[in-house]
Amino acid sequence: MFQLFRSSKPGWLGRSLLALSFHNIYSNWHELFAASTDTTTSTIEWALTELLRNPSIMRNVQAELDQVLVQNKMEEVDVGSLRYLQAVVKETLRLHPPVPLLIPRRAMDDTKFMGYSVPKDTQILVNVWAIGRDPVFWDDPLSFKPERFLSSNIDYKGRHFQFIPFGAGRRICVGMSLAHRTLHLALGSLIQSFEWALEDGVTPENMDMTERLGVALRKADPLKTVLKLRVGKYKGRND
Numbered sequence: 153m154f155q156l157f158r159s160s161k162p163g164w165l166g167r168s169l170l171a172l173s174f175h176n177i178y179s180n181w182h183e184l185f186a187a188s189t190d191t192t193t194s195t196i197e198w199a200l201t202e203l204l205r206n207p208s209i210m211r212n213v214q215a216e217l218d219q220v221l222v223q224n225k226m227e228e229v230d231v232g233s234l235r236y237l238q239a240v241v242k243e244t245l246r247l248h249p250p251v252p253l254l255i256p257r258r259a260m261d262d263t264k265f266m267g268y269s270v271p272k273d274t275q276i277l278v279n280v281w282a283i284g285r286d287p288v289f290w291d292d293p294l295s296f297k298p299e300r301f302l303s304s305n306i307d308y309k310g311r312h313f314q315f316i317p318f319g320a321g322r323r324i325c326v327g328m329s330l331a332h333r334t335l336h337l338a339l340g341s342l343i344q345s346f347e348w349a350l351e352d353g354v355t356p357e358n359m360d361m362t363e364r365l366g367v368a369l370r371k372a373d374p375l376k377t378v379l380k381l382r383v384g385k386y387k388g389r390n391d
C-alpha cells in the first residue's frame with residue numbers, strides 16, 4: 153500500500169489510490185492487510201531485537217509486567233498501566249518507523265515553507281526515519297533509551313512533529329488505535345510468557361541491525377531467538 157502514490161484525479165475519492173473508501177476497499181483488501189500486518193510485526197521484531205541488545209531494559213520490562221500484572225495474563229485493559237512498556241514501544245517506533253517516508257504528498261499550490269519555494273505539484277516525502285534520529289530533537293539519538301519518554305508527554309498521535317511514526321494530519325494512519333493495542337498486547341504477552349535469548353555465537357554487540365525497505369522497513373536478517381517459558385510467572389498457562 154505504501155508504495156502507491158496518490159493520484160492527481162480531483163475529488164476526495166479520486167485523491168487516493170489506497171484502500172480507504174467503501175468504493176475500493178474490497179479490491180484492495182490485500183493492501184490493507186499488508187499495511188496492518190507488516191507494520192505491526194516489523195515493530196514487534198525491532199522491539200524484541202532492541203530488548204535483546206539491551207538486557208537491562210528487557211529486565212525492566214519484565215519487572216514492570218510482573219509487578220503490575222502480578223500473576224494475571226496480560227489483557228488489553230492493562231496497557232494503560234504499563235508505562236515502561238509504552239515507552240519501549242515509542243522508542244522502537246522512533247528508531248525503526250515501519251513507514252520511514254510516510255505516504256508521498258503533492259503540493260496543491262505554489263507554497264513557501266521555511267524559506268523554500270515549493271512549486272505546485274511537487275511530490276513531497278517526509279523523512280520520519282531521519283527526524284527520529286535528529287540530534288536537534290533527541291539527546292543521544294542513536295541509543296535505545298525508553299526512559300526518555302517517561303519524563304515527557306510526547307506521543308505518536310500526530311501532535312508532536314519530531315515523532316510521527318503514524319504520520320499526521322488528515323491522512324494519519326487510520327489503524328493507529330488498533331496498532332497501539334496490538335503492539336502493546338503482543339509485545340507484553342511475549343515478554344511476560346517467555347525468557348528470550350540470542351542464538352549461540354550472537355551477542356548484543358554483534359547483532360545484525362541492517363534494515364530492508366519493503367512494504368515496511370524490516371530487519372534484513374530476520375531475528376532468530378531461543379525461547380524458554382517463564383514458568384510460574386502467570387496463572388493458568390504454565391504453572
Ligand code: HEM
Pocket residue numbers: 168170171172184187188189191192195249250251254255256316317318319320321322323324325326327328330331335
Ligand atoms: C505499527 C503499526 C503501524 C504504523 C507505524 C503505521 C504507519 C502508517 C503511516 C506512517 C501511514 C501514512 C500516514 C501519513 O502519510 O501521514 C499509514 C497509513 C495507513 N495505515 Fe497505518 N500503520 C500501522 C498499522 C496499521 C494498521 C494496523 C492498519 C489497519 C488496520 C493500518 C492502516 C493504514 C491505512 C489504511 C493507511 C492509509 C491512510 C490514508 O492515506 O488516509 N495501519 N500508516
